[in-house]
Amino acid sequence: MRSDSRLVLALDETDGEKALAIARSVGDIVDAIKINWPLVLSEGPQMITKLSEMSEVICDFKVADIPNTVRLIVENAVSRGASAVIVHAFTGDDSLRAAVEASGGAEIYAVTEMSHPGAKMFTAQHAEEMARLGVECGVSGFIAPATRPDRIRAIREVVGDRKILSPGVGAQGGKASDAIAAGATYAIVGRAIYGSEDPRASALSFAEDIRTVL
Numbered sequence: 001m002r003s004d005s006r007l008v009l010a011l012d013e014t015d016g017e018k019a020l021a022i023a024r025s026v027g028d029i030v031d032a033i034k035i036n037w038p039l040v041l042s043e044g045p046q047m048i049t050k051l052s053e054m055s056e057v058i059c060d061f062k063v064a065d066i067p068n069t070v071r072l073i074v075e076n077a078v079s080r081g082a083s084a085v086i087v088h089a090f091t092g093d094d095s096l097r098a099a100v101e102a103s104g105g106a107e108i109y110a111v112t113e114m115s116h117p118g119a120k121m122f123t124a125q126h127a128e129e130m131a132r133l134g135v136e137c138g139v140s141g142f143i144a145p146a147t148r149p150d151r152i153r154a155i156r157e158v159v160g161d162r163k164i165l166s167p168g169v170g171a172q173g174g175k176a177s178d179a180i181a182a183g184a185t186y187a188i189v190g191r192a193i194y195g196s197e198d199p200r201a202s203a204l205s206f207a208e209d210i211r212t213v214l
Contacts, residue, residue: 001032001056001083001107005207006180006214008058008165010034010190011051016043022194023054026203032056032083034165034188045080052081058165062111064088067098074102084109086143089130090123096137107140107163112155115145115168127151131158141165141185146174149182156183169206171195176206181213 009030013019016039023033033055039047040059051057059077063070063085074085084107087099099108112127112134113119123130131142141163144155152166166184168174170192179187189206196202 001058001186003031003185005029005031006186006210007176007203007207008032008034008186008188009193009203010036010060010167010188011194012036012038012190013194014038014042016047019043019047019194020050020054022199023051025200026193027054029200029203029207030055031186032058034058034060034086036060045076048077048080048082052083056083057081058084058086058109060086062086062088063095063099064091065095066091067094070095070098071102074099074106074108075104078102078104078106082106084140086111087139089134090126093133093137096134096139100138109141109143109163109165110134110137110139111143113145113148113151114143115147115166115172115174119145124151128154128158131155135159135162143167144184146176146179146184146187147172149174149178152179152182152184175209177209177213180210 059082089110146166147168163185166179167188169189176187
């Protein structure tokens with residue numbers, strides 16, 4: 001992925017036409033568009049291909065399954081135009097390696113810790129361990145929460161120069177510049193951009209906030 005604005009849009013809109021319109025309006029600002037199950041289930045996997053014609057696409061499927069199923073999901077997403085796929089790390093080394101082997105040159109990002117409060121109950125307690133596992137398995141990068149910048153710093157110490165994507169900016173209370181300053185490579189923003197009256201203006205505002213710490 002390019003790293004011009006260091007901003008990634010989490011496009012969880014469920015109306016396909018609206019999603020494409022938003023993507024067109026911010027495609028030259030954000031470095032990638034991350035899509036999750038809500039959009040794919042509403043509009044079908046062809047949305048991966050349509051969006052890939054405007055931007056790099058990250059399929060945030062948080063894949064957590066046996067190696068063969070992981071391989072099938074990653075191969076399918078990449079064949080449709082995904083530049084990256086997000087998987088869970090807690091499934092272990094065999095599933096992580098299956099994702100990397102199936103990626104065909106696309107990037108695999110492993111979740112270490114999510115951005116919502118409940119993530120502190122279980123995954124946060126093993127985040128550094130999962131980050132080390134991801135490094136060993138050859139993933140391209142990791143997910144660490146913008147809502148807790150100290151956790152980004154902790155993961156950065158483990159993963160070296162690998163990429164870190166940080167969700168939770170905006171509606172969940174995280175600040176883009178704080179995430180980048182803490183060591184994130186990209187800040188992920190969703191509702192505060194796609195749910196705003198002017199998504200392009202909102203994206204520009206977040207990009208400007210990030211520039212203050214670059």
